[in-house]
Amino acid sequence: xxxxxxxxxxxxxxxxxxxxxxxxxxxxxxxxxxxxxxxxxxxxxxxxxxxxxxxxxxxxxxxxxxxxxxxxxxxxxxxxxxxxxxxxxxxxxxxxxxxxxxxxxxxxxxxxxxxxxxxxxxxxxxxxxxxxxxxxxxxxxxxxxxxxxxxxxxxxxxxxxxxxxxxxxxxxxxxxxxxxxxxxxxxxxxxxxxxxxxxxxxxxxxxxxxxxxxxxxxxxxxxxxxxxxxxxxxxxxxxxxxxxxxxxxxxxxxxxxxxxxxxxxxxxxxxxxxxxxxxxxxxxxxxxxxxxxxxxxxxxxxxxxxxxxxxxxxxxxxxxxxxxxxxxxxxxxxxxxxxxxxxxxxxxxxxxxxxxxxxxxxxxxxxxxxxxxxxxxxxxxxxxxxxxxxxxxxxxxxxxxxxxxxxxxxxxxxxxxxxxxxxxxxxxxxxxxxxxxxxxxxxxxxxxxxxxxxx
Amino acid sequence: xxxxxxxxxxxxxxxxxxxxxxxxxxxxxxxxxxxxxxxxxxxxxxxxxxxxxxxxxxxxxxxxxxxxxxxxxxxxxxxxxxxxx
Numbered sequence: 215x216x217x218x219x220x221x222x223x224x225x226x227x228x229x230x231x232x233x234x235x236x237x238x239x240x241x242x243x244x245x246x247x248x249x250x251x252x253x254x255x256x257x258x259x260x261x262x263x264x265x266x267x268x269x270x271x272x273x274x275x276x277x278x279x280x281x282x283x284x285x286x287x288x289x290x291x292x293x294x295x296x297x298x299x300x301x302x303x304x305x306x307x308x309x310x311x312x313x314x315x316x317x318x319x320x321x322x323x324x325x326x327x328x329x330x331x332x333x334x335x336x337x338x339x340x341x342x343x344x345x346x347x348x349x350x351x352x353x354x355x356x357x358x359x360x361x362x363x364x365x366x367x368x369x370x371x372x373x374x375x376x377x378x379x380x381x382x383x384x385x386x387x388x389x390x391x392x393x394x395x396x397x398x399x400x401x402x403x404x405x406x407x408x409x410x411x412x413x414x415x416x417x418x419x420x421x422x423x424x425x426x427x428x429x430x431x432x433x434x435x436x437x438x439x440x441x442x443x444x445x446x447x448x449x450x451x452x453x454x455x456x457x458x459x460x461x462x463x464x465x466x467x468x469x470x471x472x473x474x475x476x477x478x479x480x481x482x483x484x485x486x487x488x489x490x491x492x493x494x495x496x497x498x499x500x501x502x503x504x505x506x507x508x509x510x511x512x513x514x515x516x517x518x519x520x521x522x523x524x525x526x527x528x529x530x531x532x533x534x535x536x537x538x539x540x541x542x543x544x545x546x547x548x549x550x551x552x553x554x555x556x557x558x559x560x561x562x563x564x565x566x567x568x569x570x571x572x573x574x575x576x577x578x579x580x581x582x583x584x585x586x587x588x589x590x591x592x593x594x595x596x597x598x599x600x601x602x603x604x605x606x607x608x609x610x611x612x613x614x615x616x617x618x619x620x621x622x623x624x625x626x627x628x629x630x631x632x633x634x635x636x637x638x639x640x641x642x643x644x645x646x647x648x649x650x651x652x653x654x655x656x657x658x659x660x661x662x663x664x665x666x667x668x669x
Numbered sequence: 670x671x672x673x674x675x676x677x678x679x680x681x682x683x684x685x686x687x688x689x690x691x692x693x694x695x696x697x698x699x700x701x702x703x704x705x706x707x708x709x710x711x712x713x714x715x716x717x718x719x720x721x722x723x724x725x726x727x728x729x730x731x732x733x734x735x736x737x738x739x740x741x742x743x744x745x746x747x748x749x750x751x752x753x754x
Contacts, residue, residue, distance in 0.1 A: 571706060603709070638701065
């Protein structure tokens with residue numbers, strides 16, 4: 215099998231190097247030049263996607279658990295796009311991998327990633343992480359999530375082996391422990407929720423020397439969880455990677471086990487080679503990160519593997535773009551960062567800064583503060599309307615290895631040392647189980663809110 | 670039931686369902702811990718007025734007094750109708 219494009223003449227992805235996968239035909243709807251698949255971790259899924267991309271078609275992956283209505287909407291959109299592409303002839307040529315950006319309950323919004331971009335990304339991944347035939351990657355996230363382009367596609371392209379963990383069974387500690395002990399992975403890529411599941415599954419003294427690289431992406435992990443991971447994987451080099459489905463990875467920070475465990479906040483690092491990162495300054499104007507010195511601003515990005523746009527309503531819609539002099543158009547990440555000597559540190563989401571009772575607060579900072587107390591594992595903050603008043607809610611899970619769940623009173627007391635009173639959550643919700651996750655393996659906020667209603 | 674226990678019951682039932690009335694310290698800073706906001710403090714004052722017949726619109730109120738359950742209980746006991754002045 216080959217993916218077309220790129221200067222290398224294509225890459226071979228061997229699906230016989232996928233272990234623990236389900237030998238099932240993924241539920242699919244296919245037509246001329248397209249295929250829409252539920253992202254069941256089956257070798258056939260990879261095979262069919264690569265084959266479609268090879269032929270210049272469109273392969274769309276939706277969460278395995280997506281509702282039938284959602285799946286049907288994606289099929290209609292992709293079929294319509296494939297048909298119009300066939301007749302117009304001038305829309306983006308070449309294969310397209312379409313990945314959803316929202317969970318399975320909202321309207322489908324598919325990010326259209328060109329095959330040649332995937333090839334360039336795989337080349338970078340192989341080179342940067344040194345993937346080869348000896349690499350064993352434990353793929354923890356669903357395959358409709360863009361992180362699989364690194365931990366599955368790039369590893370297979372390098373001749374490595376992928377252990378396909380069933381994303382629906384990650385809270386089953388026996389299952390996850392067996393995968394780690396049986397296959398001795400050398401490479402792991404986690405989002406905060408999967409890192410949490412990993413350290414829960416592996417006992418403190420079951421040190422896994424086989425792991426030489428661990429990538430954290432897709433959010434902020436609690437320091438206690440990072441510390442637990444560093445003790446379990448002492449031989450690993452740790453990486454904090456920053457990006458979005460639209461641009462894939464754009465910056466990276468390499469860390470020792472000690473740095474990974476002890477850092478208060480993990481830096482986002484420096485731009486990946488070939489990626490253009492520019493700061494939009496609060497006072498106006500733009501500055502490239504490598505010339506920014508000490509500054510704060512919003513992140514604008516262009517990567518060699520960025521998406522062509524969104525597949526919506528049967529057409530390709532361009533990504534949001536900001537014109538910056540001296541650069542090609544850049545994608546606004548809507549994240550605020552600080553920059554010190556070319557290194558970025560995450561400050562928060564622009565669209566997560568909200569006003570409550572006349573004060574501006576950042577929901578990301580509140581979640582980070584909850585994790586910094588050491589009492590919360592994962593944290594999720596939102597504003598809710600209660601009658602005429604707006605209230606700040608915080609849902610949290612129990613911290614890793616806490617002897618017992620922290621009470622609301624304990625969390626409030628600790629948080630009050632870190633946050634001003636106007637930024638203090640008013641309603642606290644303890645989850646005695648992991649947060650429900652969306653199709654991308656991130657906390658599913660609508661579901662979390664629903665589960666706290668009426669409590 | 671003593672006034673402070675009534676205050677704690679009201680606060681935990683209305684504004685801090687994550688804390689039991691027995692666990693709420695008498696000297697906890699209700700503003701710093703997010704239990705009371707400017708809006709809920711007004712609601713609390715309304716409850717004091719209705720429950721203890723305190724003429725809240727005609728007496729000076731020091732917001733600092735309402736920061737803790739014990740401060741609120743003292744405020745109630747010193748202004749409730751029939752209280753010794």
